[in-house]
Amino acid sequence: MKKVNDLLRSHLRDFLPYSTARDEFKGKEGVFLDANENSLGSVHQRPWNRYPDPRQHKLKVELGIIKGIQPGQIFIGNGSDEPIDLLIRAFCEPGIDQIMIVPPTYGMYKVSANLNNVGVIEVLLTEDFQLDVPKIVAALNERVKIIFICSPNNPTGNLMVREDIFVILNHFHGLVVIDEAYIDFSGANSWINDLTMFPKLVVLQTLSKAWGLAALRLGMLFASLEMVKVMNLIKPPYNISGLVQNEALAALAKIELKDRFVQQINVLKQSLERSLRSFALTIEIYPSDANFLLVKFKKSAEIFHYLISQNIILRDRSQLVLCQGCVRITVGTEDENKQLMAALNNYLKG
Numbered sequence: 001m002k003k004v005n006d007l008l009r010s011h012l013r014d015f016l017p018y019s020t021a022r023d024e025f026k027g028k029e030g031v032f033l034d035a036n037e038n039s040l041g042s043v044h045q046r047p048w049n050r051y052p053d054p055r056q057h058k059l060k061v062e063l064g065i066i067k068g069i070q071p072g073q074i075f076i077g078n079g080s081d082e083p084i085d086l087l088i089r090a091f092c093e094p095g096i097d098q099i100m101i102v103p104p105t106y107g108m109y110k111v112s113a114n115l116n117n118v119g120v121i122e123v124l125l126t127e128d129f130q131l132d133v134p135k136i137v138a139a140l141n142e143r144v145k146i147i148f149i150c151s152p153n154n155p156t157g158n159l160m161v162r163e164d165i166f167v168i169l170n171h172f173h174g175l176v177v178i179d180e181a182y183i184d185f186s187g188a189n190s191w192i193n194d195l196t197m198f199p200k201l202v203v204l205q206t207l208s209k210a211w212g213l214a215a216l217r218l219g220m221l222f223a224s225l226e227m228v229k230v231m232n233l234i235k236p237p238y239n240i241s242g243l244v245q246n247e248a249l250a251a252l253a254k255i256e257l258k259d260r261f262v263q264q265i266n267v268l269k270q271s272l273e274r275s276l277r278s279f280a281l282t283i284e285i286y287p288s289d290a291n292f293l294l295v296k297f298k299k300s301a302e303i304f305h306y307l308i309s310q311n312i313i314l315r316d317r318s319q320l321v322l323c324q325g326c327v328r329i330t331v332g333t334e335d336e337n338k339q340l341m342a343a344l345n346n347y348l349k350g
């Protein structure tokens with residue numbers, strides 16, 4: 001079985017990262033004249049003149065407690081889009097290696113691969129949006145270095161069957177990345193619990209969804225110590241600002257608020273789903289373990305544009321494979337959901 005280091009692009013095996021002043025001296029007290037900061041202070045009220053902790057230690061300790069994992073197994077990125085890009089850059093040789101994606105799924109895996117001139121193998125989900133394991137296994141080859149699986153999946157909303165992911169983990173020589181951006185809404189166990197069994201499993205989560213902190217840009221990667229070392233090796237030195245680290249630390253202390261959001265959003269989702277079911281042009285509402293619903297409408301393009309004219313913006317997903325006639329609807333507040341339903345009913349009358 002290949003190890004993480006065997007999969008790494010060869011030029012990174014003896015790569016020397018940038019060493020920050022804070023990497024070289026880790027003490028907390030002293031006269032710090034080593035980082036060319038502004039010693040007099042900051043033009044802003046807060047003391048932002050010092051560079052932030054490049055390893056986000058405090059934040060990782062708190063996250064480690066919440067997620068039940070040691071801090072060394074956590075990498076923090078500028079949103080989860082940063083670790084997606086870094087994973088591709090670390091493990092895929094441009095023009096030679098490939099990633100595998102399972103459409104319809106989150107768009108950034110392909111965009112990051114394209115940006116890095118890395119090939120993309122696409123194996124469609126089944127009609128019920130599950131992994132097509134025989135086709136995935138048949139399409140694997142030595143050049144595929146990473147499989148991205150989103151669970152719950154964006155835009156379809158469903159969790160992937162655990163047993164299918166186990167088969168892939170057991171068959172595949174490369175990295176299996178499970179993007180759990182929406183896991184909090186699902187009540188399912190995170191794949192973080194399986195990291196000790198699978199050294200090439202990588203789990204992504206984010207503060208952008210259930211925690212309500214999309215503007216902070218804080219994504220998390222959980223993996224083996226070896227994997228996280230690779231990520232630290234190639235990341236930009238100060239990728240998470242001091243402001244974000246402080247705000248995220250304060251937010252993590254309010255986990256019960258996050259749990260309340262999840263509970264409320266799930267109740268609102270059920271009620272939105274009931275309302276949409278009674279709408280005459282609804283063809284299908286797909287089961288969702290996330291904070292959105294994928295809905296197939298008759299005349300979906302017309303409905304989508306009508307809603308825009310009423311200042312209600314959905315995400316048109318009808319161009320995606322297996323999603324013809326579908327829009328993705330984020331669960332709104334009670335009032336927003338009512339406005340949506342009122343506009344849909346007006347469309348019918350008009």
Ligand SMILES: Cc1ncc(COP(=O)(O)O)c(C=O)c1O
Nearest residue numbers: 079080081106154181206208219
């Ligand atoms: C499945 C999935 N992964 C990752 C992201 C990006 O999250 P972040 O805001 O942490 O970059 C999104 C955003 O919509 C998403 O749907």
